[in-house]
Amino acid sequence: YVDVDLISPVEFNVWLPEGWTQMPSYSDNNDWHKYIYGNDSVARRYNVPPEQNSIDELISPIKSAADFTKLYLSYWTDFNAYNPSPYNTYGKVLGSTDGGDHWNYFINQYQDDFKGNETFEITSWAAGEENIRIKWLLEQDEPDDVLWWLLDSIHIYGDMTRYDFKDDVEHGEDGWYVYPESAVEMSSIGQIKALLK
Numbered sequence: 001y002v003d004v005d006l007i008s009p010v011e012f013n014v015w016l017p018e019g020w021t022q023m024p025s026y027s028d029n030n031d032w033h034k035y036i037y038g039n040d041s042v043a044r045r046y047n048v049p050p051e052q053n054s055i056d057e058l059i060s061p062i063k064s065a066a067d068f069t070k071l072y073l074s075y076w077t078d079f080n081a082y083n084p085s086p087y088n089t090y091g092k093v094l095g096s097t098d099g100g101d102h103w104n105y106f107i108n109q110y111q112d113d114f115k116g117n118e119t120f121e122i123t124s125w126a127a128g129e130e131n132i133r134i135k136w137l138l139e140q141d142e143p144d145d146v147l148w149w150l151l152d153s154i155h156i157y158g159d160m161t162r163y164d165f166k167d168d169v170e171h172g173e174d175g176w177y178v179y180p181e182s183a184v185e186m187s188s189i190g191q192i193k194a195l196l197k
Helices: 186-196
Strands: 004-010 021-023 033-037 040-046 054-059 068-080 090-096 105-110 114-121 133-140 148-160
Touching (some): 004 068, 033 148, 068 105
Antiparallel strands (some): 004 148, 040 148, 068 148
């Protein structure tokens, strides 16, 4: 099966979407929050009021990709590096295969202004794993490094193993049962068949 959703496109119409987490919890615009951008709802981290030495994380639910043979991550983003020099601030996209205990997989990093759609194949580390998770992490040293970071339409999808179902009913093999039990005895079935000939 191809183009199967592991996480259907997330449009951030509610905050937080079911199963998602953020660190720290929302208290002001410096934390991830829902924002109306044009006619769309997006996730936003905005540098007003300015903060120094801040770390903000937006984290997807834990999902099993055990039956996937290929896997992709796509999303729309707008990263505005207000004062990118000397690159003390990074917007990072990281992956985990143990539910978020460790973030060993680097997907992408933002330093300069970027706006557009992104798609990354994450098959090499995510396909076949049972506890994958994605994190968008902003580490900001100086208070004026990044003006905003917007995210929308986060989608994880891919190709899934196909399982063919086989049964042994036509071969008369054991292992199949009828519930509730038939009201007609098997001997009666034979008699009925004889009468119908």
